[in-house]
Amino acid sequence: xxxxxxxxxxxxxxxxxxxxxxxxxxxxxxxxxxxxxxxxxxxxxxxxxxxxxxxxxxxxxxxxxxxxxxxxxxxxxxxxxxxxxxxxxxxxxxxxxxxxxxxxxxxxxxxxxxxxxxxxxxxxxxxxxxxxxxxxxxxxxxxxxxxxxxxxxxxxxxxxxxxxxxxxxxxxxxxxxxxxxxxxxxxxxxxxxxxxxxxxxxxxxxxxxxxxxxxxxxxxxxxxxxxxxxxxxxxxxxxxxxxxxxxxxxxxxxxxxxxxxxxxxxxxxxxxxxxxxxxxxxxxxxxxxxxxxxxxxxxxxxxxxxxxxxxxxxxxxxxxxxxxxxxxxxxxxxxxxxxxxxxxxxxxxxxxxxxxxxxxxxxxxxxxxxxxxxxxxxxxxxxxxxxxxxxxxxxxxxxxxxxxxxxxxxxxxxxxxxxxxxxxxxxxxxxxxxxxxxxxxxxxxxxxxxxxxxxxxxxxxxx
Amino acid sequence: xxxxxxxxxxxxxxxxxxxxxxxxxxxxxxxxxxxxxxxxxxxxxxxxxxxxxxxxxxxxxxxxxxxxxxxxxxxxxxxxxxxxxxxxxxxxxxxxxxxxxxxxxxxxxxxxxxxxxxxxxxxxxxxxxxxxxxxxxxxxxxxxxxxxxxxxxxxxxxxxxxxxxxxxxxxxxxxxxxxxxxxxxxxxxxxxxxxxxxxxxxxxxxxxxxxxxxxxxxxxxxxxxxxxxxxxxxxxxxxxxxxxxxxxxxxxxxxxxxxxxxxxxxxxxxxxxxxxxxxxxxxxxxxxxxxxxxxxxxxxxxxxxxxxxxxxxxxxxxxxxxxxxxxxxxxxxxxxxxxxxxxxxxxxxxxxxxxxxxxxxxxxxxxxxxxxxxxxxxxxxxxxxxxxxxxxxxxxxxxxxxxxxxxxxxxxxxxxxxxxxxxxxxxxxxxxxxxxxxxxxxxxxxxxxxxxxxxxxxxxxxx
Numbered sequence: 057x058x059x060x061x062x063x064x065x066x067x068x069x070x071x072x073x074x075x076x077x078x079x080x081x082x083x084x085x086x087x088x089x090x091x092x093x094x095x096x097x098x099x100x101x102x103x104x105x106x107x108x109x110x111x112x113x114x115x116x117x118x119x120x121x122x123x124x125x126x127x128x129x130x131x132x133x134x135x136x137x138x139x140x141x142x143x144x145x146x147x148x149x150x151x152x153x154x155x156x157x158x159x160x161x162x163x164x165x166x167x168x169x170x171x172x173x174x175x176x177x178x179x180x181x182x183x184x185x186x187x188x189x190x191x192x193x194x195x196x197x198x199x200x201x202x203x204x205x206x207x208x209x210x211x212x213x214x215x216x217x218x219x220x221x222x223x224x225x226x227x228x229x230x231x232x233x234x235x236x237x238x239x240x241x242x243x244x245x246x247x248x249x250x251x252x253x254x255x256x257x258x259x260x261x262x263x264x265x266x267x268x269x270x271x272x273x274x275x276x277x278x279x280x281x282x283x284x285x286x287x288x289x290x291x292x293x294x295x296x297x298x299x300x301x302x303x304x305x306x307x308x309x310x311x312x313x314x315x316x317x318x319x320x321x322x323x324x325x326x327x328x329x330x331x332x333x334x335x336x337x338x339x340x341x342x343x344x345x346x347x348x349x350x351x352x353x354x355x356x357x358x359x360x361x362x363x364x365x366x367x368x369x370x371x372x373x374x375x376x377x378x379x380x381x382x383x384x385x386x387x388x389x390x391x392x393x394x395x396x397x398x399x400x401x402x403x404x405x406x407x408x409x410x411x412x413x414x415x416x417x418x419x420x421x422x423x424x425x426x427x428x429x430x431x432x433x434x435x436x437x438x439x440x441x442x443x444x445x446x447x448x449x450x451x452x453x454x455x456x457x458x459x460x461x462x463x464x465x466x467x468x469x470x471x472x473x474x475x476x477x478x479x480x481x482x483x484x485x486x487x488x489x490x491x492x493x494x495x496x497x498x499x500x501x502x503x504x505x506x507x508x509x510x511x512x513x514x515x516x517x518x519x
Numbered sequence: 520x521x522x523x524x525x526x527x528x529x530x531x532x533x534x535x536x537x538x539x540x541x542x543x544x545x546x547x548x549x550x551x552x553x554x555x556x557x558x559x560x561x562x563x564x565x566x567x568x569x570x571x572x573x574x575x576x577x578x579x580x581x582x583x584x585x586x587x588x589x590x591x592x593x594x595x596x597x598x599x600x601x602x603x604x605x606x607x608x609x610x611x612x613x614x615x616x617x618x619x620x621x622x623x624x625x626x627x628x629x630x631x632x633x634x635x636x637x638x639x640x641x642x643x644x645x646x647x648x649x650x651x652x653x654x655x656x657x658x659x660x661x662x663x664x665x666x667x668x669x670x671x672x673x674x675x676x677x678x679x680x681x682x683x684x685x686x687x688x689x690x691x692x693x694x695x696x697x698x699x700x701x702x703x704x705x706x707x708x709x710x711x712x713x714x715x716x717x718x719x720x721x722x723x724x725x726x727x728x729x730x731x732x733x734x735x736x737x738x739x740x741x742x743x744x745x746x747x748x749x750x751x752x753x754x755x756x757x758x759x760x761x762x763x764x765x766x767x768x769x770x771x772x773x774x775x776x777x778x779x780x781x782x783x784x785x786x787x788x789x790x791x792x793x794x795x796x797x798x799x800x801x802x803x804x805x806x807x808x809x810x811x812x813x814x815x816x817x818x819x820x821x822x823x824x825x826x827x828x829x830x831x832x833x834x835x836x837x838x839x840x841x842x843x844x845x846x847x848x849x850x851x852x853x854x855x856x857x858x859x860x861x862x863x864x865x866x867x868x869x870x871x872x873x874x875x876x877x878x879x880x881x882x883x884x885x886x887x888x889x890x891x892x893x894x895x896x897x898x899x900x901x902x903x904x905x906x907x908x909x910x911x912x913x914x915x916x917x918x919x920x921x922x923x924x925x926x927x928x929x930x931x932x933x934x935x936x937x938x939x940x941x942x943x944x945x946x947x948x949x950x951x952x953x954x955x956x957x958x959x960x961x962x963x964x965x966x967x968x969x970x971x972x973x974x975x976x977x978x979x980x981x982x
Contacts, residue, residue, distance in 0.1 A: 153867050155749070155752070155866050156865045156866040156867050157756075157866075158865065197702060198702050198706070200700050204699065204700065208671075208675065211706075211709075212671065221958070221962065227958045227961075227962075228958065229958050229959055229962060230958075231959065233935075233936075234865045235863055235864070235865065235935070235936050235939075236897040237663050237672065237863040237897055237898065237899055237939040237940050238863060238936035238938075238939065239660060239661050239936075239938050239939065239940055239941065239942045240936055240937055240938045240943055240947075240951060240955060241715075241943050241951055241955055241959065241979075242710065242713070242714065242963040242966060242967075242981060243661070243674075244959060244962055244963060246706065246709035246712075247705065247710070247966075249706075249709075250702050250705070250706045251705065252704075254705075255705075267760050267761070286618070289618070290617065290618060293730060293804075295805070296804075297730050297803050297804025297805040297806075298761075298803065298804050298805075299803065340760050340761065340762065341759075341761050342758070342759050342760040342761075342762050342815075343758075343760075344811070345808075345811070348807070348808070348811070352805075352807075400698055400699065400701060401698070402616060402619045402621065402696065402697045402698065403616070403618050403619040403620075404616050404618040404619050434699040434700055435619070435698060435699050436699075436700055471696050472698070473696075473698050473700065473701035473703055474703055475701075475702050475703045476700040476701065476702065477700050477702055478702065479702045480702065480703055480704050488703060488704055491703075492703060492704055493692075493693060495684070495690045495691065495692050495693075496692060496694065496704065496707060497704070498690075499684065499690075500704050502969040502970065503705060503710075503966060503969055503970075505969065506965040506966055506968065506969035507965065507966075516704075518704055518705060
């Protein structure tokens with residue numbers, strides 16, 4: 057199939073094969089595959105024609121952005137029979153409206169490029185994550201980030217999509233009008249947001265932009281314990297309402313790991329003064345609220361300090377605080393094999409989960425290190441369970457899988473999600489099959505079969 | 520079929536038939552149908568068993584809330600073969616969490632009841648509409664309302680759903696966990712939000728609640744023209760950022776109609792002083808911002824007044840301003856046959872559309888009155904074209920339909936939506952077939968066929 061497909065495909069879209077595929081065959085996680093070929097379309101029409109050829113030859117296309125995904129969903133599998141579709145040549149801004157605060161872009165535009173364009177116009181796309189994915193990647197995973205509490209996930213900020221369907225004709229769903237309200241039938245675009253690169257190929261998106269923040273307060277607080285931090289969250293919401301943008305928890309162990317890994321980073325508070333810390337940020341696009349934020353912040357911290365829940369606190373240096381926060385994932389994986397978890401809960405279930413997990417790991421896996429941090433404000437939590445190289449031999453891959461499974465079982469027992477904002481891909485498909493209800497899987501599979509009966513697009517099959 | 524279905528159904532769920540169906544056979548629009556029977560389930564299990572019976576007998580079920588819909592989607596058709604499912608007995612609050620700011624309720628709970636419960640806890644469900652639909656109705660239409668700019672539509676505030684699928688078993692999709700992030704496969708619940716009562720029967724929903732607003736400023740401004748009002752919108756966003764909650768436009772003609780219909784209402788500004796007016800509201804759940812809002816509001820209005828865009832303005836009386844706004848729809852339909860339109864656009868296309876529509880109506884239908892008002896802030900606009908009783912004879916129903924079609928063609932030509940927030944039902948299905956692209960209809964039909972092959976639920980078929 058490969059040669060015939062390749063010959064026909066390269067007549068309609070630039071293609072590379074062989075050695076030239078290498079840069080597209082692994083991602084940031086070092087997930088590796090073997091692509092039959094890589095297509096490099098530069099227009100929707102080329103994507104359409106490629107889909108027509110792929111449909112005829114029953115080749116699966118794997119859309120790929122900037123390869124920053126954390127579930128392996130954008131690299132071809134090891135079969136050598138899948139064709140990667142790189143969006144590196146589709147990154148135009150098609151339309152922008154200051155009045156509508158909207159932008160229509162091709163899927164290959166990177167988040168950083170999008171925000172450079174927007175910020176020059178005093179606007180931004182308010183998804184704040186460490187990586188620099190393409191718009192297509194943001195859509196596929198429905199990314200969240202550090203300011204979800206205030207701005208929501210990608211879904212909330214999508215106004216429209218243009219999609220090429222994986223049918224014989226490469227039918228286009230032109231739903232890219234930048235409308236904030238449109239209830240004229242099923243809202244089909246929702247299927248492709250958080251669609252993990254399946255069901256269709258998103259070629260362009262209309263996004264809502266927010267005004268750049270003009271008033272801001274950053275606080276770094278040390279809490280007596282997780283319970284105190286969890287109780288403080290509603291206090292900050294009471295003080296700041298919807299202007300509370302971030303409430304990021306960091307365990308003392310995680311903070312200590314940052315200090316060891318990056319000794320040049322200056323810590324606002326000593327990691328030994330408390331078991332857990334929070335980076336709390338308040339912001340508004342309304343100018344002139346800074347002084348009021350600071351006064352209210354001090355009052356809130358003092359009240360929490362008076363009853364012993366807050367042990368110490370610092371105000372001010374947003375950049376420095378965020379550098380610490382953003383260094384956590386790297387610091388936590390030093391000199392260890394990391395098992396990373398991106399989970400979420402109802403906010404009242406977060407601390408009970410962490411207590412349960414911590415107790416169980418301490419009892420059953422005392423030599424493993426554990427780093428907890430993340431977006432408490434939206435119920436999210438990252439957990440990195442680090443297997444020190446010294447005991448790596450005791451944790452062969454089957455034991456790692458069993459450990460991961462056991463942790464996910466605990467997540468589900470606390471009513472949580474096993475993939476809060478990383479989406480679904482080869483890395484966690486097995487857990488999807490195990491942890492998602494049969495009725496949800498069957499319904500998802502029915503939708504996928506209806507839209508993509510031949511499996512022309514994406515790594516995930518939902519059955 | 521009717522008798523056998525009824526016998527089996529009433530063995531599993533309370534049913535009424537004949538005369539007793541009358542209260543369920545018409546809605547607020549006086550859409551009338553003839554129900555074979557009305558089911559009155561009080562639990563998810565009863566809904567499941569009803570679906571099993573309906574599936575066997577190939578009877579279509581029509582879910583019904585408080586009958587406040589504006590597209591006729593919740594009443595059985597005239598065939599006498601459809602069975603209405605009233606949610607009047609399913610209105611329990613299943614779970615509430617202050618820490619998570621979430622509530623899980625059955626679909627029959629009314630918006631007013633939901634907000635009574637929430638407001639006692641200093642929270643609210645921030646969908647602000649004139650009617651009092653059930654949660655199921657809000658979900659079916661993905662309602663928006665007067666504060667969409669700030670709080671988004673219903674979709675944005677849904678955390679989870681419980682759905683009974685229209686298959687042989689009445690399979691339950693239990694997706695009601697109140698999670699703010701969960702990307703573990705297709706987000707199936709999105710299909711049922713704005714689903715117009717099709718694809719499945721929503722029995723319960725988990726909703727995010729917002730903190731009650733503590734700071735507020737209401738302004739009522741008279742603008743030189745629509746263009747000036749449209750230009751002022753970004754100015755207010757620049758002054759207040761995301762705290763701008765409402766920007767509601769009212770044409771002078773609409774305001775005059777309110778004054779004539781409700782002379783007791785006191786007007787903040789004379790309807791003769793300008794061609795268009797706006798109710799502008801700024802609000803936050805952060806307490807203590809009122810004085811700063813007022814100062815900034817005055818500055819903004821003064822700047823707009825200095826260059827002549829704002830002609831006059833009043834500050835303060837929120838309740839009085841909203842009473843005027845909320846009286847508009849009733850005032851506009853007095854002594855006339857109303858054709859109502861609920862349309863939306865990219866914000867920069869709103870005024871060009873209104874100019875185009877106005878010019879065309881003045882030329883071709885000079886005896887009709889026209890009332891424009893609505894949610895400019897989110898690109899929405901209500902237009903009521905009123906046929907005075909005096910010339911009703913010149914507008915038989917075929918001519919009304921032609922007029923409506925011509926207006927919708929103009930909406931589409933300006934890149935708009937023909938149903939911004941009223942959803943889809945028997946009233947506008949013909950326009951769906953005419954104005955929605957064949958590819959979107961075919962895809963929606965494929966999804967519907969996959970989930971509901973026998974047409975067991977809802978009024979709309981998407982082919």
